[in-house]
Amino acid sequence: MTVETETILVTGASGQIGSELVPALRKIFGPDKVIASDVAEPALSLKNSGPFERLDVTSREDLARAIKNHRVKAIYHLAAILSATGEKFPQKAWEVNINGLYNVLEASRELGVKQIFCPSSIAVFGPATPRINTPQDTILSPTTIYGVTKVAGEHLADYYVKKYNLDVRGCRFPGIISNETLPGGGTTDYAVAIFYEAIIHRKYTCFLKPETRLPMMYMPDCLKSIIQLMAADFSRLKHHSNFNVTAMSFSAAELAAEIKKHLPDFSIDYRPDFRQAIADSWPESIDDRAAREEWDWQPDYDLPRMTADMLRILGEKQKQGKLTYPG
């Protein structure tokens, strides 16, 4: 008789981070040990590579059922509404980001889940925060509902660490750039769209101003940070759910110039929209010394390396006729 062993649950598995984190976790822990879940129908590749549960994190019952059925011992809670979509649907952002996290924490406390990862964001910062090399411990007064939910989420998670000894960990992610799944509804998403437009049309209209500088990270570094933070010795951690992490900072114009080195006929113009105000309220660069000291964080990709890799991979996809982009 085979004894069912403990598993990992990933919420928001069809999202930008989830669709790459699930395969990475399945490689480490085995395909059957990682339960992918999402409120939406998954891509075939996700469905065919291991167990999948259709799950809405705003339903505590559904969540509890999945945890019990699969003997879940760790949750990577990625289901969330991002900044730009949040401004269009603030109530929905609160419901998913806050009630979803509360359900995950409560169900975990009641059902003996041992470890949780929940991403936070640079959106926790606001106009009153120092914008350059933003410190780890500083003013958190966001102007977006997304930022409000992430600040509350960090505090809620830290409360569960102290009150219930639940091992909750998280990073404040900057903009994440990837070539697998398109991001949905973020302010930093221009830094992904620009690559697709550069490859397909050789031109891009940016919704932020050229001088807008934001912290960013390439997906391989994002995955590395999650896996490394979750494996870190708990006794070394002074922070828990709110580690600043970063890999590079660049403006929209600097990114365009880097792309032009590879594609000389690429051109960009700028038509800022409501997302400009969101970007203006966020840091230009952040100080991630706490992550470096407490769990040895170290990124691998800077702007030139990330740009070269993005263009190479998307270019190959295009040659194979596999580049899908709705824009």
Ligand code: SER
């Ligand atoms: N990438 C996110 C956004 O733009 C920030 O965490 O909403």
